[in-house]
Amino acid sequence: MTAPATPSFPARPSLSSLSSPSTRFPAVVSRLRAAGCVFAEEEAELLISTARTPADLAAMVDRRAAGLPLExxxxxxxxxxxxxxxxxxVFVPRRRTEFLVxxxxxLAGPGGGVVxxxxxxxGALGAALGAALDDVELHAADIDPAAVRCARRNLAAAGGHVYEGDLFDPLPATLRGRVDILLSNVPYVPTAEIPLLPPEARVREARVALDGGTxxxxxxxxxxxxAAQWLAPGGHLLFETSERQAPEAVETASRSGLLPRAVTDEDLYATVVIATRPPVPTP
Structure with a gap:
């Protein structure tokens, strides 16, 4: 596929003009390591490069040491x-989900179509797919108001439309039967397994983004x-699931009249189901 374009961002002031990173870096690493951060050195570099002032850096390190997700x-x-x-x-996009994108x-090809x-x-999936394709009519929806605010910022550059509501409910009716690519990274953690998640997810991310029911x-x-009501003939629904859940997920899509298949990436430990609406038969 065409590699997603990387947008430019305003240059941030270097802390080197405020204090020496070489003297602050060991202290930051030690604090993060003591808080249990496995990749303390890498995280310190990110925090130092992102902070605008020494006070900003200190506050960021405090928040990270207190257990707030790095992102x-x-x-x-x-x-x-x-x-x-x-x-x-807001749910932090996982690296494994890049496989879904x-x-x-x-599947979309360079034209993109309606996504x-x-x-x-x-809005990470929509933003990434919009950046990878030449021409996309992009729509997104979420039930969480905080996520919707985030998605509107992230999809603004792609001209995306973001709606607040439950699944398909807030989407314009004009999209019915027109969607070429339907990305749906639904929550798929069984309720009983939520307590087993790392605290960064279990405590710091919205439960509605994690809990997939029994x-x-x-x-x-x-x-x-x-999905079949919204997909165009030949359109595709893509969603992530676990390897253990994949057979039932495939069967679920099949019972809904879609043609599903599962694909995996062992390096990313990612499983994606692609479910296609059958094309209209040629007369």
Whole structure:
């Protein structure tokens, strides 16, 4: 696929003009390491390069040491080469989900067409796919107001339209039967497994972005149940799931009249189901 374009961002003032990073770096690393940050050196570099003042850096280190996800401290996450704005409480896009974007871009081709990012969170998937394709009509929706605010910032450059509401409910009716690519990174963690998640996710991210119900597939069933009404003939629904859940997820999509297949990336530990609306038969 065409590599996603990397947008330019305003240059941030260097802390070297404020205090010496070489003298502050060991102290920052030690503080992060003591707080249990496995990649303390890498995180310190990111914090130092992002902070605008020494006071800003100190506050950021304090927040990170207190357990706030790194991306929430920085205010952004690196996803598909883009800097995605991520506010506190909003689901942080995972690196494994880049595989879903790669699959979507390969299916869309250079033209893009109509793309909907459902359960969009920060809008990372829509932003990345929009950056990878030449011409996209981009829409996104999420039930979480904080996520919607984030997504509107992240999709503004691509001219994306972001709606607040439950799944398909807030989408314009004019999209019915026109969607070429439907991205739906639904929550798929079984309810009973939520307490097993790392605190950064369990405590700091919205539960609605994580909890997929008893078997983790409750939200997915709702999406697949309506997807065929929104997809164009030959259009594709793509969603992430776990390797363990993939067989049932595929069956769920099949029962909804879609033609599903599962693809995996072992390096990213990613499993994606691609479910296609059958094309209209040629007379």
């Amino acid at each position: 929430h401290v920085l205010g952004w996450a690196d996803f598909c080469g883009l800097r995605i704005s991520v506010d506190p409480g 790669q699959q979507a871009a390969a 909907v990012d459902l359960c969009c969170g920060s 078997d983790g597939l409750d939200v997915l069933r709702r999406v697949t149940g309506e």
